[in-house]
Amino acid sequence: MDGTNLPETATITLDVNGVDHEITVDTRSSLLDVLREHLDLIGAKKGCDHGQCGACTVLVDGRRINACLQLAVALHGSSITTVEGLADGDGLHPIQRAFIEHDAFQCGYCTPGQLCSAVGVLAEAAAGWPSVVTQDLSATPALDGDEIRERMSGNLCRCGAYVNIVAAIGEVAE
Amino acid sequence: MRPFVYERAEEARSAVAAVADRPDAMYLGGGTNLVDLMRLGVAEPARLVDVSRLPYDTVGVRPDGALRIGAAVRNSDLAAHPAVRRAHPLLAQALLAGASGQVRNMATVGGNLLQRTRCAYFQDITKPCNKRNPGSGCPAREGDHRNLAIIGHSEACVATHPSDMAVALAALDAVVHLEGRDGPRTLPLTELYRLPGDDPRRDTVLDPADLITEVTVPALSFGGRSHYRKVRDRASFAFAVVSVAAALDVAGGVVRDCRIAFGAIAPVPWRARRAEEALRGAPATEDAFAAAARAELGQARPLRDNAFKVPLARNLLVRTLTELVVA
Ligand SMILES: Cc1cc2nc3c(=O)[nH]c(=O)nc-3n(C[C@H](O)[C@H](O)[C@H](O)COP(=O)(O)OP(=O)(O)OC[C@H]3O[C@@H](n4cnc5c(N)ncnc54)[C@H](O)[C@@H]3O)c2cc1C
Ligand code: SF4
Ligand code: FES
Ligand code: FES
Numbered sequence: 001m002d003g004t005n006l007p008e009t010a011t012i013t014l015d016v017n018g019v020d021h022e023i024t025v026d027t028r029s030s031l032l033d034v035l036r037e038h039l040d041l042i043g044a045k046k047g048c049d050h051g052q053c054g055a056c057t058v059l060v061d062g063r064r065i066n067a068c069l070q071l072a073v074a075l076h077g078s079s080i081t082t083v084e085g086l087a088d089g090d091g092l093h094p095i096q097r098a099f100i101e102h103d104a105f106q107c108g109y110c111t112p113g114q115l116c117s118a119v120g121v122l123a124e125a126a127a128g129w130p131s132v133v134t135q136d137l138s139a140t141p142a143l144d145g146d147e148i149r150e151r152m153s154g155n156l157c158r159c160g161a162y163v164n165i166v167a168a169i170g171e172v173a174e
Numbered sequence: 175m176r177p178f179v180y181e182r183a184e185e186a187r188s189a190v191a192a193v194a195d196r197p198d199a200m201y202l203g204g205g206t207n208l209v210d211l212m213r214l215g216v217a218e219p220a221r222l223v224d225v226s227r228l229p230y231d232t233v234g235v236r237p238d239g240a241l242r243i244g245a246a247v248r249n250s251d252l253a254a255h256p257a258v259r260r261a262h263p264l265l266a267q268a269l270l271a272g273a274s275g276q277v278r279n280m281a282t283v284g285g286n287l288l289q290r291t292r293c294a295y296f297q298d299i300t301k302p303c304n305k306r307n308p309g310s311g312c313p314a315r316e317g318d319h320r321n322l323a324i325i326g327h328s329e330a331c332v333a334t335h336p337s338d339m340a341v342a343l344a345a346l347d348a349v350v351h352l353e354g355r356d357g358p359r360t361l362p363l364t365e366l367y368r369l370p371g372d373d374p375r376r377d378t379v380l381d382p383a384d385l386i387t388e389v390t391v392p393a394l395s396f397g398g399r400s401h402y403r404k405v406r407d408r409a410s411f412a413f414a415v416v417s418v419a420a421a422l423d424v425a426g427g428v429v430r431d432c433r434i435a436f437g438a439i440a441p442v443p444w445r446a447r448r449a450e451e452a453l454r455g456a457p458a459t460e461d462a463f464a465a466a467a468r469a470e471l472g473q474a475r476p477l478r479d480n481a482f483k484v485p486l487a488r489n490l491l492v493r494t495l496t497e498l499v500v501a
Contacts, residue, residue, distance in 0.1 A: 071180070
């Protein structure tokens with residue numbers, strides 16, 4: 001069935017990992033479903049579909065968001081980076097290398113979301129954004145363990161790899 | 175999820191017209207609450223008018239020090255804004271205490287104010303709920319209400335308002351700017367919300383076509399001496415069990431002025447005017463702070479399983495004010 005003309009569909013353009021796509025989507029589709037089902041990018045995971053676990057975290061125009069709560073249609077014209085787009089060719093992103101070196105995963109289900117979230121955290125800290133554990137709101141916060149734990153609290157890990165995740169992010173933050 | 179038509183609003187008047195014409199149309203902000211509720215079947219709009227790209231996306235500081243906050247500003251951007259961090263730390267802290275970094279990057283100021291209660295029965299369409307389905311009953315009253323209201327609730331509904339940001343804004347005398355069917359108007363934030371009474375359907379006094387365009391926060395000379403403190407069941411990424419937003423002006427050991435609001439104890443962000451009244455002119459001591467808390471919380475009518483919130487709210491206020499004296 002060609003749904004192009006139904007009012008409940010829309011044709012949108014998205015730049016995903018540097019590649020332009022024009023896709024016709026059901027307005028109800030989340031970004032997560034569009035990535036996984038239309039574009040075959042199955043790195044971002046569906047853990048809860050309610051914004052509560054972070055497994056679906058991707059970057060939209062450089063900012064981390066939950067792809068499960070994001071309507072794809074509302075992103076027309078945006079640039080998306082998924083875990084598949086973090087590496088530079090064969091060269092892993094520093095955060096990916098740090099996760100491997102620190103053994104920061106077990107089953108790996110939460111890992112794509114953790115990686116994208118960590119990239120977002122590093123950018124937010126570089127921009128001087130405070131967190132709720134930042135003591136001096138006027139200072140530029142350093143990413144110590146407490147800061148990393150607080151800023152990454154939107155990403156759950158059922159395997160409990162947290163200790164090594166914090167260490168991996170801490171290394172890249174230095 | 176019910177199929178819906180999506181449109182991106184280009185300016186406020188046409189957005190208002192698009193929703194005013196149709197009873198089944200709703201505004202879309204970041205979608206972090208509305209999309210969730212649509213997926214749960216709690217909200218069933220046939221048309222979404224996306225207002226997240228309207229040009230209300232900046233934070234400005236007026237010459238008198240007042241903040242102008244666009245309704246489409248994302249929660250994370252507002253929390254990081256230098257003027258907010260400097261002059262209204264309690265607002266930055268309230269925002270940063272809410273949700274996760276990802277949700278805050280999506281959530282807008284307008285949507286945050288109008289997010290719906292997290293009462294589990296409200297979110298479960300297989301259950302009765304007076305707020306969702308008027309007249310069907312309130313199972314929370316006899317059921318799971320540990321985290322629901324102790325004050326301001328009614329026989330019909332005992333839900334709490336979940337926003338952290340709104341608690342800080344209530345303490346700060348924020349004003350909500352609206353564009354409605356009859357043009358623009360303003361409303362003090364504390365008058366935006368309504369108590370449930372015998373009609374808990376609506377959380378606010380707004381018409382469905384009322385668009386929030388801006389929130390203004392007047393300058394507060396002692397805003398720098400303020401704090402938002404949130405108690406929750408885990409250290410991060412959880413809604414409040416009780417929270418308090420407070421600003422304190424002390425001179426010579428006496429409270430000259432103060433602003434206090436509680437979160438997660440009432441159907442609305444609860445501005446504690448009785449506590450403020452009790453404190454003005456009182457000594458800045460723990461005893462006086464405890465008396466102020468009693469003046470406010472004396473009206474509390476806790477439910478079977480949430481009486482713990484009364485001493486928790488009291489202790490939280492006393493501790494927060496005590497720390498502000500030292501700060
Ligand atoms: C996992 C999770 C955890 C959370 N934890 C917290 C927490 O700890 N503390 C907290 O405070 N919040 C928390 N939240 C809630 C979050 O803050 C809200 O979902 C968010 O602020 C809503 O903003 P939005 O822009 O996404 O609104 P939407 O979901 O887009 O909209 C919400 C409502 O506002 C209406 N609306 C939106 N913009 C306007 C406007 N400009 N004018 C008129 N109406 C408008 C919509 O029609 C809808 O009814 C959490 C959310 C999630 C998913
Ligand atoms: S407390 Fe309010 S929202 Fe919760 S079940 Fe009762 S009527 Fe519904
Ligand atoms: S799948 Fe999006 S947060 Fe869990
Ligand atoms: S590594 Fe298994 S869920 Fe995190």
